[in-house]
Amino acid sequence: MAKTSKAKNEQATPAKVFNERSMKFLESYLNNASPTGFESEGQKLWLNYIKPYIDEYFVDTYGTVVGVVNPDAKYKVVIEAHADEISWFVHYIDDNGFIYVRRNGGSDHQIAPSKRVNIHTDKGIVKAVFGWPAIHTRKAGKEETPSVDNIFLDCGARSKKAVEDMGIHVGCVVTYPDEFMILNKDHLVGRALDNRMGGFMIAEVARLLKENKVKLPFGLYIVNSVQEEIGLRGAEMIVERIRPDVAIVTDVCHDTNTPMIKKLEQGDFKSGDGPVLSYAPSVQNNLLRLIIQSAESNNIPFQRMAASRWTGTDTDAFAFGAGGVASALISLPLRYMHTTVEMVQKQDVENVIRLIYNALQKIQNNHDFRYLK
Numbered sequence: 001m002a003k004t005s006k007a008k009n010e011q012a013t014p015a016k017v018f019n020e021r022s023m024k025f026l027e028s029y030l031n032n033a034s035p036t037g038f039e040s041e042g043q044k045l046w047l048n049y050i051k052p053y054i055d056e057y058f059v060d061t062y063g064t065v066v067g068v069v070n071p072d073a074k075y076k077v078v079i080e081a082h083a084d085e086i087s088w089f090v091h092y093i094d095d096n097g098f099i100y101v102r103r104n105g106g107s108d109h110q111i112a113p114s115k116r117v118n119i120h121t122d123k124g125i126v127k128a129v130f131g132w133p134a135i136h137t138r139k140a141g142k143e144e145t146p147s148v149d150n151i152f153l154d155c156g157a158r159s160k161k162a163v164e165d166m167g168i169h170v171g172c173v174v175t176y177p178d179e180f181m182i183l184n185k186d187h188l189v190g191r192a193l194d195n196r197m198g199g200f201m202i203a204e205v206a207r208l209l210k211e212n213k214v215k216l217p218f219g220l221y222i223v224n225s226v227q228e229e230i231g232l233r234g235a236e237m238i239v240e241r242i243r244p245d246v247a248i249v250t251d252v253c254h255d256t257n258t259p260m261i262k263k264l265e266q267g268d269f270k271s272g273d274g275p276v277l278s279y280a281p282s283v284q285n286n287l288l289r290l291i292i293q294s295a296e297s298n299n300i301p302f303q304r305m306a307a308s309r310w311t312g313t314d315t316d317a318f319a320f321g322a323g324g325v326a327s328a329l330i331s332l333p334l335r336y337m338h339t340t341v342e343m344v345q346k347q348d349v350e351n352v353i354r355l356i357y358n359a360l361q362k363i364q365n366n367h368d369f370r371y372l373k
Contacts, residue, residue, distance in 0.1 A: 017204060017350040025049045026200050030180040030190045033118065035087035035173045036105045036229045039063050042083055042196065046224050050203045053210040054222065060241060063226045064234045067206060073219035075365050076244040078325075079205060079356055080235065080314055081198025081251065082228030085191065086338055088174035090119065090153075093164070097157035099128070101174060103148065105229030108338050112151045115340070117174050119155065123167035128155035128174075178340035186346040187271075193342040197332060197349065198250040199224045204353045205360070217365035218245075228314055235317035239325060246287060246326045246363060247318035248356060252344075253305060253331035267305055269333050271345040274301030275352045276331040280311045282319035284326040286369045291328055294359040300351050305331065326369040330355060 025045070034042030043065045047057060054067035065083075086105035093099050099119075113132035118125045131154040132146070144150060153174070157163045180190040188197070206222050208214075221242055225234035228251075239247070255271045256263050269276050277291060295302045310316050311329050319327040332352050335343040 017208070017353050018346075022200075022204060022207065025203075026188075027180045029196055029200060030192060033087075033120070033175040034083055034085050034192065034196065035120075035175050036084040036227055038087075038120070038173050039083045039226045043224065043226075046083065046199055046203065050206050050222060053203075053206040060234075060238055062234060062237060064238045065224045066238065066242070067222040069206070069209070069220040069222075070216060071219055073217075073365075075218040075367075076221060076242060076246075077216075077218050077360065077363060078221045078223050078242060078244040078247040078318065079202045079360070080223040080225060080247060080249045080318065081202050082195045082226070082234065082314055083199055083224045084226055084229050084234075085175070085194075085196065086229055088117075090168060090170050090172040090174065092170070093160050093168070095160050097155070097159050097163050098131070099153035099155065099163065099168065101148070101151065101153065104173060106338050109146050109148050109151055111339050113146050116177055117153065118177050119153070119168055120173045120175065121167035121169075126155055126166050126168055128153045130154075176340045183343070187343055188346055188349070189341055189343045191340040191342060193334060193344055194252045194337055195228065195250075197252065197334075197344060201250055201332070201349060201353050202356070205356045208353070208357050209360070214361065216360060218363065220360070225314055232314050232317040235314035236321060239318050239321035243322040244318070244325055246367070246369065247315070248287075248291070248328055248330065248359065249313055249315040249318060250330045250332065250352060250356065251311075251313040251315075252334035252337065252342075254337060255333040255335045255343075258335055269303050269305065271333045271335060271343070271348060273303055273333070274348060275355055276303045276305050276333060278305045278307040278311055278315070278329040278331065280307035280315070280329070281309065282311055282316045283307070283328050284319070284369055285371070287326045287328045290362050291330065291355065291359045294362055295355055298354065298358045300355050300358070302351075302355070303333075 088101040091102040112130040227233035315329040
């Protein structure tokens with residue numbers, strides 16, 4: 001973990017970042033289903049929350065939502081997260097009414113057996129479960145392990161026609177209903193913290209800027225992108241529309257201090273030790289240096305990651321789009337990624353918000369982030 005400076009805060013945010021309204025929003029936002037390609041309901045919640053803190057907004061063809069502060073400014077800065085969550089598609093319905101699925105994003109087949117699900121249909125949500133053979137019927141040492149080819153849904157129907165009569169068809173999206181909870185007062189748990197927690201954090205930055213009457217010398221674009229989980233597609237589209245000068249992206253990374261993770265392979269990152277700043281070809285060195293200076297001058301703890309060839313986040317789409325955008329990545333350490341019990345520490349969430357909030361105030365209109373000066 002990087003050692004932070006003890007210098008006096010330059011633009012410190014209020015000690016309490018969260019308020020009652022923001023916590024209610026966070027809970028409703030995380031509990032709402034927002035699968036890849038079907039993000040609209042979650043995007044409506046997010047937009048409704050940020051409307052008091054922006055001057056205008058727009059929505060692109062596939063559902064990425066952008067709130068804008070100072071829309072007439074020529075110089076443009078983006079803060080970005082992605083809105084979609086992993087899910088499943090109905091792929092095949094057999095004659096006995098069992099439903100087989102395909103991934104929509106990086107859904108984990110190993111956690112599926114015995115999970116409850118919601119199947120989204122034109123007639124509304126149909127409840128179902130991922131079935132699995134009872135332990136009594138399996139032979140030790142010769143057990144089949146869960147795979148995309150053998151996991152299946154049971155919605156209580158006994159025929160293909162009964163399934164179809166419920167409104168279920170190939171292409172229906174399937175999500176988990178697991179809801180938000182708090183463990184030990186400061187650990188936030190739920191599904192799809194990857195990366196709706198990012199959407200929450202950039203929304204809170206917008207709120208703090210408005211409530212603290214911070215005047216930025218550039219146009220700020222608060223971007224909640226779609227379809228990151230299937231290849232950064234929403235970010236690839238929106239960067240061409242906005243054509244920003246700077247992009248600060250926030251996403252999650254692994255807390256590698258839980259059992260069964262090899263730090264030599266994955267790196268050493270720990271919940272509670274602060275945001276993780278990445279070094280990668282898509283991360284612009286001078287922008288990263290500005291963010292590090294913001295962390296040090298505001299006593300914000302941070303960790304460092306070597307991301308190698310790519311970050312695997314929307315940072316790559318912004319950096320290499322629109323002729324090249326000065327981009328950086330601020331990650332939130334997360335436990336149990338792509339499960340229904342993703343977990344982050346509240347203090348890390350607060351520190352990501354503080355870091356973005358303060359870094360924005362160091363960026364000047366027509367800021368020069370050239371590689372060579």
